[in-house]
Amino acid sequence: MKVITDRLTAGFLLGDGRKMFMGQIEEVKKRNKLLAMIIRNDYECQGVDFITPDAYSQQVAYMHHPAGKTIDAHVHNLVHRNVVMTQEVLFLKKGVLRVDFYDEYEDYLESRDLHAGDVILLVSGGHGFQALEEVEMVEVKQGPYAGEEDKKRFAGIAADQVVYQGGKTV
Numbered sequence: 001m002k003v004i005t006d007r008l009t010a011g012f013l014l015g016d017g018r019k020m021f022m023g024q025i026e027e028v029k030k031r032n033k034l035l036a037m038i039i040r041n042d043y044e045c046q047g048v049d050f051i052t053p054d055a056y057s058q059q060v061a062y063m064h065h066p067a068g069k070t071i072d073a074h075v076h077n078l079v080h081r082n083v084v085m086t087q088e089v090l091f092l093k094k095g096v097l098r099v100d101f102y103d104e105y106e107d108y109l110e111s112r113d114l115h116a117g118d119v120i121l122l123v124s125g126g127h128g129f130q131a132l133e134e135v136e137m138v139e140v141k142q143g144p145y146a147g148e149e150d151k152k153r154f155a156g157i158a159a160d161q162v163v164y165q166g167g168k169t170v
Contacts, residue, residue, distance in 0.1 A: 025051060028112065030103050035125040041117025052121065057142060058087035060121050086150060088122045088141035090114070095135035098162070102126035106154045111162050128156035 024043035028036040037051060043062060050061045065071070090097075097114045103125045113132065114120060 026112070028101050028110070030109055030125070033103075033125075034123050035101050035103070035109070036099070036123055036127070037121045038112065038114065039119040039121075041115065056087065056123070057081065057083045057085065058089060058121060058140075060089060060119070083142050085124065086141055087124075088139055090120050090122070091138040091140075092116055092118045092120075093136040093138065095131060095133040097135050097137065098130040098132050100128040100130070100157055100162070102128070102154075102156075108157050108161065108163075111164055113164075126154070130159075 024040045026038040026040070027034055028038070037060070039051060039060070039062065044064060045062060046064055048061055048063050050059065052058065052060045092114045094116050096116075098111050099114060099120065100111045101109045103109060106126055109125075
């Protein structure tokens with residue numbers, strides 16, 4: 001991977017020639033365990049960039065094609081998959097949403113704000129939300145829906161316990 005810098009942007013030139021800009025995909029981790037990936041509204045690259053590893057049960061890609069680009073017609077094959085952990089993707093259309101991140105033991109880690117146009121993949125651990133402005137969003141997750149067996153609810157943090165990335169508090 002070759003690092004590219006100029007006066008306007010800083011990024012990486014990937015092996016296939018695509019340029020990936022730094023700082024527009026954020027990872028939320030506890031130690032080395034990935035809890036979430038946030039794709040900020042200003043992220044861009046040329047072509048197709050699968051942001052998730054192949055092994056994830058929820059695949060997320062960013063695509064940017066010029067006018068006239070043809071994507072071949074296709075049918076997806078029937079492939080048996082064993083999904084044991086629900087991963088969900090949220091597309092924030094409008095507003096500001098605070099996401100509170102917890103580990104699998106329900107211990108609070110930190111919070112981050114999502115803004116209109118941001119996308120988040122919730123990979124593992126727990127999460128809670130607070131609408132800081134009126135919010136419209138789309139949620140995508142694996143099915144079939146298992147009702148209340150799908151999740152375990154727990155008491156989240158109070159407003160005065162919010163800690164943002166880097167340790168700043170509200």
